Amino acid sequence: MRTSRRLLILLPYLWLGLFFLVPFLIVIKIALSDSVTASPPYAPTFSLDEGLAGLRASFAQFDFENFLWLAEDGIYLKAYLNSVKVAAIATLLTLLIGYPVAYAMAKAPQDWRKTLLLLVILPFWTSFLIRIYAWIGILKNEGFLNLALMKLGIIEQPLAIMHTEIAVYVGIVYSYLPFMILPLYASLERIDGRLLEAAEDLGCGALAAFRQITLPLSLPGVVAGCFLVFIPAIGEFVIPDLLGGSGTLMIGKTLWLEFFSNRDWGVAAAVAIVLLTILIVPIVLFQRHQQKHQEELG
Amino acid sequence: MIRRFNMFNLTSLTFGLAFLYLPLLLVVIYSFNDSRLVTVWGGFSTKWYGIVLNNDAYLEAAWITLRIAFVSATLATVLGTLSAVVMVRAGSFPGRTLFSGMIFAPLVMPEVVTGLSLLLLFVAIGLDRGFWTITIAHATFSMCYASVVISSRLASFDRSLEDAALDLGCTPLSAFRQVTLPVIAPAVISAWLLSFTLSLDDLVIATFTSGPGSTTLPMKLYSSVRLGVSPEINALSTMLIGIVTFGVIAASLINRRQERRQKQENRAAAAAA
Numbered sequence: 001m002r003t004s005r006r007l008l009i010l011l012p013y014l015w016l017g018l019f020f021l022v023p024f025l026i027v028i029k030i031a032l033s034d035s036v037t038a039s040p041p042y043a044p045t046f047s048l049d050e051g052l053a054g055l056r057a058s059f060a061q062f063d064f065e066n067f068l069w070l071a072e073d074g075i076y077l078k079a080y081l082n083s084v085k086v087a088a089i090a091t092l093l094t095l096l097i098g099y100p101v102a103y104a105m106a107k108a109p110q111d112w113r114k115t116l117l118l119l120v121i122l123p124f125w126t127s128f129l130i131r132i133y134a135w136i137g138i139l140k141n142e143g144f145l146n147l148a149l150m151k152l153g154i155i156e157q158p159l160a161i162m163h164t165e166i167a168v169y170v171g172i173v174y175s176y177l178p179f180m181i182l183p184l185y186a187s188l189e190r191i192d193g194r195l196l197e198a199a200e201d202l203g204c205g206a207l208a209a210f211r212q213i214t215l216p217l218s219l220p221g222v223v224a225g226c227f228l229v230f231i232p233a234i235g236e237f238v239i240p241d242l243l244g245g246s247g248t249l250m251i252g253k254t255l256w257l258e259f260f261s262n263r264d265w266g267v268a269a270a271v272a273i274v275l276l277t278i279l280i281v282p283i284v285l286f287q288r289h290q291q292k293h294q295e296e297l298g
Numbered sequence: 299m300i301r302r303f304n305m306f307n308l309t310s311l312t313f314g315l316a317f318l319y320l321p322l323l324l325v326v327i328y329s330f331n332d333s334r335l336v337t338v339w340g341g342f343s344t345k346w347y348g349i350v351l352n353n354d355a356y357l358e359a360a361w362i363t364l365r366i367a368f369v370s371a372t373l374a375t376v377l378g379t380l381s382a383v384v385m386v387r388a389g390s391f392p393g394r395t396l397f398s399g400m401i402f403a404p405l406v407m408p409e410v411v412t413g414l415s416l417l418l419l420f421v422a423i424g425l426d427r428g429f430w431t432i433t434i435a436h437a438t439f440s441m442c443y444a445s446v447v448i449s450s451r452l453a454s455f456d457r458s459l460e461d462a463a464l465d466l467g468c469t470p471l472s473a474f475r476q477v478t479l480p481v482i483a484p485a486v487i488s489a490w491l492l493s494f495t496l497s498l499d500d501l502v503i504a505t506f507t508s509g510p511g512s513t514t515l516p517m518k519l520y521s522s523v524r525l526g527v528s529p530e531i532n533a534l535s536t537m538l539i540g541i542v543t544f545g546v547i548a549a550s551l552i553n554r555r556q557e558r559r560q561k562q563e564n565r566a567a568a569a570a571a
Contacts, residue, residue: 004470009388012381016400019438026422100316104307109518116311118550123318124556125542127499129519130535134321135326137336137527144324147337175527176316235408242523252410259414259506262506269418272411283406 012266020164031269032062066270074269079249080278086165086240086250087233090172094229095222097173102184102221103214124178132171132242139167139243145221163245171239176232179213187221188214220293227286235275251275322539329532336527346533354535356518363498364516366429369494370436377437378444378489379482383474385445386452406440412439413506422509427509435507436500440493447492451485452478484556491549494541 070076075297079122098157105116129161138144161167191214199209237252244250259268329347333340350356388394402411416435417553452484455478463473481485501516508517522531 005388008380009391011383012377012384012445013393013397014399015377015438015441019416019419019434023419026418027415030341030418097314097317100306102312104314107304107307107310114554115549118546119315120318122543122546123322124327125324125495126539126544127516127519127522127535127542129499129501129516130325130538132320133519133523133527133531133535134325136523137324138321140311140527142337161452163448172318174321177314181314199359213306231406232408235410238409238520255410255414256502265418268414272414275408275411279406279408286406287402 027269027272030061030265031066031273032063032064032268034063063188066266067274069267070270070274075249076251076254076274079251079275080274082249083234083236083251084278086168086248087230087236090169090176090233091226093169093229094112094173095226098177098180098184098225099222101177102181102188105181105185106188113189117182119179120181120185128175128238131175132238135167135174135243136162139170146229162243163248165244165248167243168240168248168250171243172229172236174232179228179232183224184218184221187218187224188272189262191217220289220296223289224286224293227282227289231279231282231286234279263285325532326536326539328563329529331529331532334529336529336532346529347537350530350533350537352529355513357517359515359518360515362429362512366433366436366495366504366514370433370497371438371490373433374440374444374493375486375490376495377441378450379486381445382440382448382452385449385534396447396486397476401442404439405446407439407523409505411500411501416503417506428512431507431509432504432512432514435495435503436493439503440496444489444493447489448482451482453524455481459554484553491545 003222101120105113105120108116136143136280139159140146141160141162145161146155149155150158161170181274195213195217196209199213200206204212235248235252237256240248240253241256244253253266255271255275258264258271328336328339330344331339331341332345333345380424381397385398385401413435416431417427420431423497425431459477459481460473463477464470468476499516500514504514505517505520508514519531519534522528
């Protein structure tokens with residue numbers, strides 16, 4: 001019994017240790033190493049042949065050169081700030097679009113709700129790449145949106161939306177909308193309808209009842225939804241790469257280019273560390289919020 | 299009790315669903331377009347499907363992707379079930395906080411970071427990149443999702459059933475197999491399906507961890523998409539959308555039927571008592 005229990009714990013523990021924790025330590029190590037033109041392109045390489053002395057020697061060579069490089073070159077700072085800005089604005093837009101939909105779902109007749117939920121989740125199961133691809137056809141200069149607007153006589157020249165930040169917002173809102181709607185729906189659906197009836201009986205208008213009852217009670221869903229969109233949006237690569245132009249700097253894209261185009265593994269690893277440092281605050285806040293919410297429910 | 303939609307809610311639902319479905323619908327419709335020009339309708343045709351199905355590069359990529367998804371989802375489900383049991387049942391053990399951190403962290407880790415770190419590991423230990431490195435990478439992040447799905451089911455499971463089996467002389471392993479596993483089976487199946495889809499869909503982590511000769515379908519699709527919209531990609535996308543739609547609807551129908559049967563059984567049990 002004892003050994004089998006130990007084995008049960010050990011197997012997933014070792015797997016995560018080897019394929020999650022160790023890689024993470026290697027990233028830190030390479031971020032502190034110097035870049036060289038070799039394969040692999042960083043020094044010192046880690047080797048156990050020389051024993052502890054070799055290990056100490058390689059530690060001695062660590063420095064913060066890659067991080068200094070990030071600090072000195074303004075382009076990285078700009079990419080970080082822009083990622084946060086784009087993610088924040090996109091989150092707000094997703095909330096504004098998602099809230100009325102989630103509200104309508106929660107107010108829908110009981111036997112409709114499951115179907116509506118399925119309809120909202122279904123696109124999320126479709127390939128991410130295909131969903132972004134679909135928007136290229138709509139947003140590009142000779143795409144469906146411009147064709148429709150020109151046919152209706154609203155515009156004469158095609159709007160240049162593709163390869164701008166607006167296209168990135170559209171892509172993020174579209175891809176992450178289900179993440180916003182689901183927690184919103186969950187908290188809106190739980191609201192006791194009798195509260196609203198009581199408010200109405202006491203002479204409260206519909207709008208005031210919404211502001212004073214529905215909105216505050218749905219706040220946990222709002223917060224959870226915003227985190228679920230904001231956190232992945234910051235490190236997003238595919239959307240800024242395919243929909244944004246070369247002018248749209250986002251940190252996930254910077255890391256990718258640093259690695260695949262510039263082949264600078266040291267700087268790519270340093271970019272990754274800074275990205276995680278930025279994410280730690282929202283992640284910890286999110287986890288606290290979830291725990292608190294769980295306790296309140298349970 | 300509300301029985302009908304009001305105007306405002308109906309409008310937001312219509313707009314919301316149109317926003318979600320219109321882009322995909324356009325891809326589907328224009329995959330049947332005879333013209334090579336992607337926004338001009340030139341009559342109905344299924345020729346692009348023939349072209350995609352005769353393209354060996356796509357077929358090969360699809361085959362690799364399916365194999366990776368199958369193996370990694372199976373690994374992830376086994377590991378995810380084990381970690382769920384550990385999280386819910388094992389009580390406290392040294393390093394529990396680290397363990398729960400390692401289960402939670404991959405869920406919020408940016409894909410570029412996960413991909414980069416795994417690649418650096420594979421380079422450091424000198425593992426040749428290809429089928430197995432992608433499979434390991436996918437199994438690692440999918441097992442965390444699987445664990446979350448299974449944990450929530452396991453937490454609501456009546457533990458006294460398991461205790462009863464143990465009292466009656468069952469070994470812990472056979473108690474798990476005969477009592478616990480059948481009860482959490484729906485969650486285990488959902489976890490497998492989720493892992494399978496996550497693997498099918500992944501571009502970023504696969505790109506980092508793949509080697510020559512192991513191009514997955516999303517990687518192939520990505521390099522085609524970068525070149526612009528084309529009727530072939532529309533046709534390929536439509537096939538993938540069709541498969542997913544079929545799978546999700548079938549899964550939800552099965553789920554609903556099971557729920558209904560459960561309800562009937564509960565009612566029958568209540569009536570008998």
